[in-house]
Amino acid sequence: DTRDPTSLRTPIVAVLGHVDHGKTSLLDKIRGSAVIEGEAGAITQHIGATAVPLDIISTIAGDLVDPDDFDLPGLLFIDTPGHHSFTTLRSRGGALADIAILVVDVNDGFQPQTLEALDILKRSETPFIVAANKIDTVPGWTEHEDAPINDTYESQTDRVRERLDESLYEIIGNLSDEGFSADLYWRVQNFQRNVGVVPVSAMTGEGVPDLLTVMMGLSQRYMKEEMEIDVAGPGVGTVLEVKEEKGFGTTIDTVLYDGTIRADDTLVVGGQNEPIVTEVRALLQPRPLAEIRTESRFETVEEVSAASGIKVAAPDLADAMAGAPVRVVRDRDLDDVIAEVQAE
Ligand code: GTP
Numbered sequence: 001d002t003r004d005p006t007s008l009r010t011p012i013v014a015v016l017g018h019v020d021h022g023k024t025s026l027l028d029k030i031r032g033s034a035v036i037e038g039e040a041g042a043i044t045q046h047i048g049a050t051a052v053p054l055d056i057i058s059t060i061a062g063d064l065v066d067p068d069d070f071d072l073p074g075l076l077f078i079d080t081p082g083h084h085s086f087t088t089l090r091s092r093g094g095a096l097a098d099i100a101i102l103v104v105d106v107n108d109g110f111q112p113q114t115l116e117a118l119d120i121l122k123r124s125e126t127p128f129i130v131a132a133n134k135i136d137t138v139p140g141w142t143e144h145e146d147a148p149i150n151d152t153y154e155s156q157t158d159r160v161r162e163r164l165d166e167s168l169y170e171i172i173g174n175l176s177d178e179g180f181s182a183d184l185y186w187r188v189q190n191f192q193r194n195v196g197v198v199p200v201s202a203m204t205g206e207g208v209p210d211l212l213t214v215m216m217g218l219s220q221r222y223m224k225e226e227m228e229i230d231v232a233g234p235g236v237g238t239v240l241e242v243k244e245e246k247g248f249g250t251t252i253d254t255v256l257y258d259g260t261i262r263a264d265d266t267l268v269v270g271g272q273n274e275p276i277v278t279e280v281r282a283l284l285q286p287r288p289l290a291e292i293r294t295e296s297r298f299e300t301v302e303e304v305s306a307a308s309g310i311k312v313a314a315p316d317l318a319d320a321m322a323g324a325p326v327r328v329v330r331d332r333d334l335d336d337v338i339a340e341v342q343a344e
Pocket residue numbers: 017018019020021022023024025026080081082083133134135136137200201202203204
């Protein structure tokens with residue numbers, strides 16, 4: 001195997017869905033499992049994102065994932081808010097994503113922001129799977145902590161299985177009404193043509209091994225070419241949010257999807273009127289969970305590589321816009337980079 005893994009970046013996975021359907025809980029569960037495995041340090045918290053490396057994914061997925069089958073470094077999950085007022089943020093997250101998880105509560109079914117998320121995925125042509133969440137709330141459910149779906153499903157009573165099946169087929173029907181051909185994930189052959197539905201519980205971890213396996217397989221199979229990047233090249237990213245940060249002024253929360261940003265780089269950022277040319281003042285990462293009580297919530301870093309979420313402090317960012325492009329100039333001609341940003 002002569003492939004250089006450092007040239008393959010982490011796929012960006014957006015987690016979308018209606019309010020309270022369990023997006024954050026699902027990510028918490030994945031983080032929590034890593035903590036239990038004694039691997040808390042391996043999962044890194046980014047600005048607006050969580051990076052889960054391949055070895056952790058394979059630990060959680062158990063027999064379902066053989067790390068030798070993969071050469072992508074892991075998955076970078078972007079959590080998005082489900083509340084109806086956050087349309088812009090959801091659509092930024094959705095458009096940025098290489099792949100997505102649409103979380104649907106099995107009891108609550110399709111809701112307005114489920115449909116909105118589907119619309120974003122349709123427009124951005126982002127491949128996705130559906131996590132049919134909260135299966136533990138099916139009346140009569142017997143929990144099997146962190147078990148693959150097949151194991152826990154087989155050990156439920158007929159009545160419980162029927163109840164779950166009913167909810168799953170309703171979700172499959174709703175997807176079909178929206179023009180997506182969907183089925184339970186183990187029946188899907190081509191995940192680009194059909195949407196796989198994965199029953200999960202963010203509370204008990206049931207089905208989470210399957211979810212990670214499918215996401216990893218989907219990215220490896222269909223995204224690999226898009227993940228081939230010049231890791232050392234000038235950074236390219238998108239502004240997720242523009243925020244005031246005490247002591248740093250206006251900052252941009254940025255998802256970097258190509259190359260690197262360094263603490264001494266010049267950037268061109270899309271602005272409300274014209275592109276902003278500015279010098280990085282600081283690259284800020286959230287402190288690890290263990291250090292959350294220290295005075296500063298951030299630590300400064302010298303360099304970050306794609307894919308990652310990073311807060312960039314720099315002068316003159318007041319006119320920066322969520323969704324705008326961010327490009328590192330490095331040794332290129334400034335006017336060319338400005339033209340690129342204008343063209344986006
Ligand atoms: P927003 O960020 O507000 O859009 O919500 P969210 O989708 O991130 O939902 P969140 O993870 O905050 O979960 C909402 C509620 O559902 C919380 O009370 C969770 O504990 C609960 N919940 C999430 N997943 C599960 C699950 O699998 N089973 C059960 N029983 N409860 C769950």
